[in-house]
Amino acid sequence: MAKLLELIDFHYYYGNIHSVKGINMHVEEGEMVTLIGANGAGKTTTLQSISGLTKRKGIQGRILFNGKEIQTYPGSKVAGLGIAQALEGRHIFSKLTVDENLRMGAYLRKDTKNIKDDIDSVYKRFPRLLERRNQLGGTLSGGEQQMLAIGRCLLSRPKLMLLDEPSLGLAPLIVKEIFIAINEINREGTTVLFVEQNSKIALSTAHRGYVMQTGEIVMSDTCKNLMENTEVKKAYLGV
Amino acid sequence: MFKILLINGLIIGGVYGLIALGYSLIYRASGLMSFAQGDMITLGAYLGLTFYSILRLPFFLSFILTFACAFIVGVLLEKGVIRALLNKSVLPIYIVLATIAISYIIQNATQALFGTTTLRFPQVFSTATLTISGITAQTEAFACLVISLALMFLLHLFMTKTKFGTAMRSAAMDPLAAESCGINTSMSTGITWALAAAIASIAGMLLGPMYGVYTTLGSVVGRKGFAGAVVGGYGNMYGAMVGGIILGLVETFVAGYWTGTYKNLIAYAILILFLFVKPTGIFNEKAIQDV
Ligand SMILES: Nc1ncnc2c1ncn2[C@@H]1O[C@H](COP(=O)(O)OP(=O)(O)OP(=O)(O)O)[C@@H](O)[C@H]1O
Ligand SMILES: [Mg+2]
Numbered sequence: 001m002a003k004l005l006e007l008i009d010f011h012y013y014y015g016n017i018h019s020v021k022g023i024n025m026h027v028e029e030g031e032m033v034t035l036i037g038a039n040g041a042g043k044t045t046t047l048q049s050i051s052g053l054t055k056r057k058g059i060q061g062r063i064l065f066n067g068k069e070i071q072t073y074p075g076s077k078v079a080g081l082g083i084a085q086a087l088e089g090r091h092i093f094s095k096l097t098v099d100e101n102l103r104m105g106a107y108l109r110k111d112t113k114n115i116k117d118d119i120d121s122v123y124k125r126f127p128r129l130l131e132r133r134n135q136l137g138g139t140l141s142g143g144e145q146q147m148l149a150i151g152r153c154l155l156s157r158p159k160l161m162l163l164d165e166p167s168l169g170l171a172p173l174i175v176k177e178i179f180i181a182i183n184e185i186n187r188e189g190t191t192v193l194f195v196e197q198n199s200k201i202a203l204s205t206a207h208r209g210y211v212m213q214t215g216e217i218v219m220s221d222t223c224k225n226l227m228e229n230t231e232v233k234k235a236y237l238g239v
Numbered sequence: 240m241f242k243i244l245l246i247n248g249l250i251i252g253g254v255y256g257l258i259a260l261g262y263s264l265i266y267r268a269s270g271l272m273s274f275a276q277g278d279m280i281t282l283g284a285y286l287g288l289t290f291y292s293i294l295r296l297p298f299f300l301s302f303i304l305t306f307a308c309a310f311i312v313g314v315l316l317e318k319g320v321i322r323a324l325l326n327k328s329v330l331p332i333y334i335v336l337a338t339i340a341i342s343y344i345i346q347n348a349t350q351a352l353f354g355t356t357t358l359r360f361p362q363v364f365s366t367a368t369l370t371i372s373g374i375t376a377q378t379e380a381f382a383c384l385v386i387s388l389a390l391m392f393l394l395h396l397f398m399t400k401t402k403f404g405t406a407m408r409s410a411a412m413d414p415l416a417a418e419s420c421g422i423n424t425s426m427s428t429g430i431t432w433a434l435a436a437a438i439a440s441i442a443g444m445l446l447g448p449m450y451g452v453y454t455t456l457g458s459v460v461g462r463k464g465f466a467g468a469v470v471g472g473y474g475n476m477y478g479a480m481v482g483g484i485i486l487g488l489v490e491t492f493v494a495g496y497w498t499g500t501y502k503n504l505i506a507y508a509i510l511i512l513f514l515f516v517k518p519t520g521i522f523n524e525k526a527i528q529d530v
Contacts, residue, residue: 053415074425075418084419091416093409104409107402108421156421 004029004066004160004191005050011060012045019045021215022061027160027193032186034202034223035195036236037212043195044088046212047162050193051085052078065160080108082159086149086166088195094138098129101137101148105155115155122151125181143174150181154190161185163194167201179205199236203227211236243374244495245488250380252487253387257442258464259471259479260394261435266474267411268431271331274338275316276439277461278345283309283440284360284452285349292361305444306437313436316341317429342458350454360447379448386445390438391480398476407431439464463490466510472520481521 005027012020020042027033035043048054050063052075063071065081073081084105093101102122106115123130126147132140137148146166153161166182167175179201186192196202203209203223211219211232219226226232261276286308290301320341324334364378371381398404410417410427418424442464443457450456464483471482486506494502519525 051419053418074423076421076423079419079421087416087419091413091419093412093416095412096405096409100405103402104406104417104420104422107406152420 002029003027003064004031005193006064007046007050007061008064009061010046010049010063010071012042012049012054013058013060014045015058019215020049023210023212023215023217025210025217025220027191029191030186030189031208032183032192032194032206034206034209035193035212036197036199036202036209039197040214041212042215043212044164047085047164047193047195048087050078051075051083051162053085053087079156082156083162084153084156084158084160085162086146086153086164088164088168090142090145090149090168092137092140092145092148092152094136096137098133098135098137098140098148101152102155105152108156118155118157122154125184126151143170143178146170146174146178147181150178150185154185158190160191160193163192165195165197167196167198175201199232203232203237240495242372243376244491246374246376246384247380247495248488248491249484250376250384250487251491252467252484253384253391254442254445254460254483255464255467255487256480256483257387257390257438258461259467259483260391260476261439262465262468263471263474263476263479264431264435266468267476268407268428269317269321271321271334272338272465273316273432273435274335275341275345276338276435277457277459277464278342279309279312279436279439280443280446280457280460281349281452281454282312282345282436282457283443284447284456285353285443286440287444287447288353288358288360288452291363298363302441302444305440309440310433310437313433314429316436317432321432322425322428346454346458353452353454355454357451357453360452363448377449379445383445383449386441390441394434394438394476463487463506466506469510470513470520472522472524475520475522475524478520478522478524485521 003026007023007025009022009024010020011018011022023046035046037043045054049059052073056072059071062069065083070078070081093104096104102119109115128144129147129151132144137145140148163182166178175198182192182194183205203226206223209221209223209226210217219232258280262272265271265273265276283305286305287301290296290304291298320337321334324337366378368375369378369381398408406417406422407427407430410422410424414424446456446460463486467483467486468479470486471478486509489509490502490506493505513520
């Protein structure tokens with residue numbers, strides 16, 4: 001399998017603060033990979049650096065997408081390559097309707113006539129959004145906003161979808177629903193890399209996992225192996 | 240009397256509304272207040288005068304050229320000064336202070352180029368006055384009202400019905416999310432400042448025939464536009480339009496029924512009143528409270 005995404009000795013500095021300390025990781029085409037770790041480990045920094053949303057001057061090392069170096073690209077350019085991100089905290093456009101939010105996801109697409117179909121398929125996947133299609137994004141519940149954030153990503157027809165804590169602040173039932181959808185999206189062919197604090201659901205959904213601790217990757221394995229690892233069990237699964 | 244005041248109030252209110260729009264657009268896109276916004280009016284008036292009166296170009300062409308020139312000035316201001324300072328991570332207050340400097344630069348530059356006397360903007364229409372349902376006014380004044388309202392409507396269509404306009408609003412709402420959708424937020428902010436400048440320049444060109452053209456035209460009228468933006472709800476596009484019009488009406492009615500001496504004072508008293516009683520303005524714009 002080809003490596004769709006690869007981070008090589010990637011560092012991130014917020015000024016003098018060395019937040020990510022030389023990590024190596026990759027995601028193969030078609031894979032679903034998770035990055036878990038405690039608060040402040042550097043997960044968001046890593047994800048947003050891939051998608052071009054962190055200040056570029058803080059980056060050291062290389063980020064390859066389809067073999068091409070992208071660590072100098074601004075966010076809007078990365079989006080054009082086929083990388084979409086559902087941000088931590090969802091970041092829905094609060095004063096746009098659900099429909100308009102989805103359309104913004106398709107901002108860079110030229111094939112306008114297919115956009116309508118893609119919107120409909122998001123509504124089929126998340127019927128709760130269909131009922132609220134003309135409602136303002138800011139008035140949705142947390143779960144609905146997360147569905148919308150994922151839907152907005154899908155509207156760009158991404159090759160790689162990045163999700164930052166999709167379970168954040170949601171009730172267990174909704175979390176389950178969201179992860180069923182993520183699993184489906186991956187099985188339909190989109191490569192997925194997601195960050196989670198809910199390690200249990202993360203490791204039972206993804207194929208492979210990386211464990212991050214204070215800016216470093218301390219473990220990487222298949223999720224099956226990680227779940228059986230005593231350290232992971234103790235530190236992340238609360239067993 | 241009432242009808243005359245109403246029309247006059249709407250005419251000047253429409254201009255205030257245009258100016259207010261600029262302030263609100265900028266605040267929305269950058270979270271800043273630009274003191275140079277009023278001077279874009281002055282710039283527009285002088286540009287209009289140059290194209291129309293000195294170069295003797297047709298009015299419509301002068302209008303388009305003024306809009307285009309101010310648009311470019313707006314982009315340069317945002318890219319050359321505002322963003323350059325933002326990239327140095329200075330406090331917002333320094334950027335606001337920089338806009339004060341820009342304001343004086345524009346005032347002094349226009350003074351150096353055109354002198355201190357108020358210049359007359361030549362008549363645009365062949366008929367000097369027009370009478371509509373019993374109300375007689377300068378033809379330019381009626382044109383001013385029509386153009387202001389049309390511009391507001393066009394801007395509304397652009398911002399809500401076009402993909403690019405919606406993207407600009409998205410970038411102002413949530414830059415991070417907008418960037419991740421592929422929207423070039425830096426360009427979007429630049430265009431917002433450009434639009435604000437261009438709209439103000441049109442206001443200047445409309446005021447020219449009524450007030451004459453002088454270097455502090457913009458800073459005087461600009462303050463009214465600012466007050467209008469606050470009254471409507473600072474940062475709210477529709478609030479700006481309505482706030483500007485309300486201010487124009489109040490000012491005109493105060494002058495007509497009571498006293499011309501205090502009409503400016505009343506306008507700013509309303510501004511202060513709103514800041515105390517309803518800082519979110521008529522349109523309940525939360526932007527001010529949240530930060
Ligand atoms: N804008 C910033 N300026 C300075 N330091 C930052 C900034 N953003 C993050 N950091 C620091 O970088 C480190 C990594 O933060 P990051 O948000 O990537 O962690 P995270 O793993 O996503 O945590 P969480 O699970 O809480 O979301 C933290 O120590 C944080 O304090
Ligand atoms: Mg995070």
